[in-house]
Amino acid sequence: MSGLVRGLGLGDAVLVGLGAMIGAGVFSVFAPAAAAAGSGLLVGLAIAAVVAYCNATSSARLAALYPESGGTYVYGRERLGPFWGYLAGWAFVVGKTASCAAMALTVGLYVWPERAHLVAVVAVVVLTALNYVGVKKAARVIVAAVLVVLAGVVVLGLRSSGVELGNVGFSGGFGVLEAAGLLFFAFAGYARVATLGEEVRDPARTIPRAISLALVITLVVYSVVAVTVLSVLGPSRLAESTAPLVDVVVVAGFPGLAPVVTVGAALAALGALLALVLGVSRTVLAMARDRRLPVALAAVHPRFGVPHRAELVVGAVVAVAAGVADLRGVIGFSSFGVLLYYAIANASAFTLGRRVVPVVGFLGCVVLAVTLPVASVLSGAAVVVVGGVLYAVR
Template sequence: MNASAETGGLRRRLGVFDAVVIGLGSMIGAGVFVAPAPAAGAAGSGLLIGLVLAAVVAYCNATSSARLAARHPESGGTYVYGRERLGDFWGHLAGWGFIIGKTASCAAMSLVVGSYVWPGREHLVAVAAVVALTALNCVGVHRSARLTRVVVAFVLAVLAAVVAAGLGGGTADAGRLAVGADATVGGVLQAAGLLFFAFAGYARIATLGEEVRDPRRTIPRAIPLALGIALFVYAAVAVTLLAVLGPDRLAHSPAPLAEAARAAGVPGLVPVVRAGAAVAALGSLLALVLGVSRTVLAMARDRHLPHALAAVHPRFGVPHRAELVVGAVVAVVAATADVRGAIGFSSFGVLVYYAVANASAWTLGPDEGRPPRAVPVIGLAGCLLLAFALPSASVVSGAAVLAAGAVAYGVRGALGRARR
């Protein structure tokens, strides 16, 4: 009997629309409200080039992930792909990278909620948000998907209002979009790595492999659709911010979209933008906790994590123990985390995760829906390049935690051999 049968199966409730919305809930979330500022600080006037590079890598990752998800429609995403295509260790490393990276993302998103809802008490609000959304996830993914639809619709409306005000208010200057001498190769690569933080939400779709209807058709359709919409939105927002604020002002802005609305002469839009940021962060947090818990579920089934976490609730059909543990860890991290530092750490872990995804996609045969050979090659090289172009603190801390995961894998294997 396999682990899935032992612990109970998840319920297949989600169609293409819901899967796309869950992906957008992660990609068009708080990242769009915070990531452009540190990216502009790294790339200066080369911000849009960094955005294009991040988009190319994200496209390759999405294509590889979609083909793999159609072949392996199980919860766990690249943890499953790496295990099945490359070997047990690479699956473990991918799952570990995803969990640590996205735990940092969850903490960052919860802190954005706190900073917009109650400045000065952001940690308290962050913890409360984590507790509330963990409880929501524990009563069923279908209810989470419904709430995510509302969140995505509201955030898109807020972003559209900012773009319209910025580009139509007479304060935009197209000359600010020109690439100047402040844009260096290293800075552009670092900006691309930081912006990748905001694009990585399509992984949530792949990690829901056991909860979508007809996954072999639904997942390959949903991933590129969600990514395409997100790329369009991010490009429009980035152009607006550069045209209204310029790269220097953008780099030093703690709330760039709110400042852009104010600079465009629409101060009444600022409270709406703040509300949009808080709602977007909640939407991202909702989908992130959902995705991380499914990877924990898959790793627990294979005993890379405590097997008790593989339990599925008999009534709600969700991995409730994994949800509760993930929520508890995120709440602890949110009590001490720094938003901008978490972005770099998260990007490193997730880029490693997608490097394994692209390497796994390379092994697909022509009869398995293999993508064009250039896709996994560019994706793998791009992930590694962007990962090691991130700020040194993010690279060192991320590599150290990944190494700890590799050591844990080795210890687990040694103990297993000793018992035999």
């Protein structure tokens, strides 16, 4: 029933992960994180990176053993039991659907702030159609363009007269943990490679390498950009900004380049949305195969080799969410679901031996999840309970 083609090599897999992470973090999450941690944003980034590293290591080990579509849904099912696999899949689908909406809204806020929701819905429709024909060429173009734009913003920002390195601090109190939970949202894209396990060549070797490379490259990019935006804008202005990288080039004295940054932001968010829809649809495919979701969603297109029904359903749900949601709210909600997903991944990896990293990753996920904004914790917990009830009923 699968019919998926192993056409992604190491470079393609790394690009899928980079597209998911860089678009998610640089253009959308620094502002709410700065609102929580102030100048201690970098501390939150470091904590999120440690937890992400543990999760990446656990995911890579599991993906090498189970190179199937579905990621932690498969790992939890095989290592912990059907319920835990289902719960991981449910948390991933719900959390990453919110992530898709966040990325679509990021496109709207940069491209046309007054009509952000309309632009977001259009972006979802276009990307859902693009997923029908494959991701390799689109991912290459998007990631290359985004990295060029980010490099330009960093160079212009750090050369400006408005740079204040004193804005970069290493304090922040309890807000640092909240910021780390929000920033984790930006790192979670590395597992997109694992969810594409049936489409990667030599998965036992390629998936772990791709995850590690994508995570290291993203951490370097995030750190440089975080120092730049904090130095130029300061924590207060950054916290209030809806388009911080555009504000950086304006403050640096290059307002004429603001449209270029806007295009880069849109491309980054579109790249993230492309990879996110891929990951969610593959998890839906795996759950539908096991009849945890309607079995009709397990169909694979005979020509394009993609789970087309799952992608259409995911695209429709994301379009609705993008049409009504608030960006900061969906980031917190998404982080809660994704942290639960990775907690189960670490618990699954714990059964493989070499347990220090899975324990640190598990505890990190739990701590960051409960220190998210209260509304995100309550809404996320409610959705998890709903998922558990549906499992019991089925």
